[in-house]
Structure formats: C-alpha cells, structure tokens
Amino acid sequence: MTPAIPRNFRLAVALVLLGSAITAQAPDSTQVKAKDPRQAAYWSLIYPGTGQVYNGKWLKALLLGTLEGIAIYQWNENRKFYRHYSTDFPLPRHRYLEKRNKYAWWMGFLYVYGLLDAVVDAHLSTYAAVMDRSIEEKNVTDNQDSE
Numbered sequence: 001m002t003p004a005i006p007r008n009f010r011l012a013v014a015l016v017l018l019g020s021a022i023t024a025q026a027p028d029s030t031q032v033k034a035k036d037p038r039q040a041a042y043w044s045l046i047y048p049g050t051g052q053v054y055n056g057k058w059l060k061a062l063l064l065g066t067l068e069g070i071a072i073y074q075w076n077e078n079r080k081f082y083r084h085y086s087t088d089f090p091l092p093r094h095r096y097l098e099k100r101n102k103y104a105w106w107m108g109f110l111y112v113y114g115l116l117d118a119v120v121d122a123h124l125s126t127y128a129a130v131m132d133r134s135i136e137e138k139n140v141t142d143n144q145d146s147e
Contacts, residue, residue: 035054
C-alpha cells in the first residue's frame with residue numbers, strides 16, 4: 001500500500017509549483033535597475049564604505065572602510081599620547097596634537113569622499129548599460145516609449 005502523504009505537504013508543493021510558474025518569466029535584459037542615490041547617501045552616512053557596498057563596489061568599500069578604521073585608530077592613539085604625555089615619549093607634546101588633528105582631517109575627508117563617491121556611483125549605475133546598447137536599439141526603444 002502507498003504511504004499517505006500529509007495534506008499540508010501536498011498544499012505546500014502545489015503552492016511552490018504555482019509560484020514558480022507565475023514568476024518563471026525572464027527579466028527584460030535591456031532594462032537595468034538603477035541604484036537610488038538617496039539610498040546610497042543614507043548608507044554612506046552610517047559608515048564610509050557602506051554606500052559602496054550598496055552600489056556593489058566591494059573593493060572600494062573595503063578600501064574606504066579600512067582607511068577610515070586606520071584614521072580613527074591613529075587619531076585615538078595620538079589623542080591618548082597627547083592627553084597622557086610623558087617625557088619618555090619620543091616626540092614633543094605638540095607633535096601629538098598636530099598628528100591627532102591631521103588624522104581628524106583624514107577622517108572627515110574619507111567620510112565626505114565616501115558619501116560623494118557612493119552618490120555619484122548610484123547616479124551612474126546605468127551608464128555602462130546605456131552606452132553598450134546600439135544606436136538603432138536606442139531609437140527603437142525610444143520610439144516605443146513615445147507612442
């Protein structure tokens with residue numbers, strides 16, 4: 001005798017098959033999903049490099065995040081040396097203040113650069129796909145859109 005199949009299992013299989021049949025259409029290869037510059041700016045405000053992750057620029061994100069981490073670390077170390085200065089330290093006290101301020105500027109620069117780069121990348125996310133299309137294809141799709 002055949003084993004009984006639970007009713008819930010049959011219902012789940014039917015829903016999966018129905019769902020896959022409904023969504024089985026391939027996406028239009030001429031359409032490229034544009035990234036939202038506001039969303040990229042929002043993510044970049046959280047931490048430098050996260051806007052690049054949103055845009056899919058992983059190497060840039062890693063580089064920006066690493067540089068920002070180094071700048072924060074160096075700023076903090078020089079802040080501690082300046083605050084708890086001892087004559088045993090190799091540099092005069094004002095040099096730690098100068099170095100701390102230099103790394104604070106680097107932190108700000110990297111933050112703003114990451115924000116602007118993410119917004120520009122999001123704006124230009126469709127550029128390569130548009131430039132790769134032939135002129136005839138552009139004219140056909142433009143004429144269809146205007147009708």
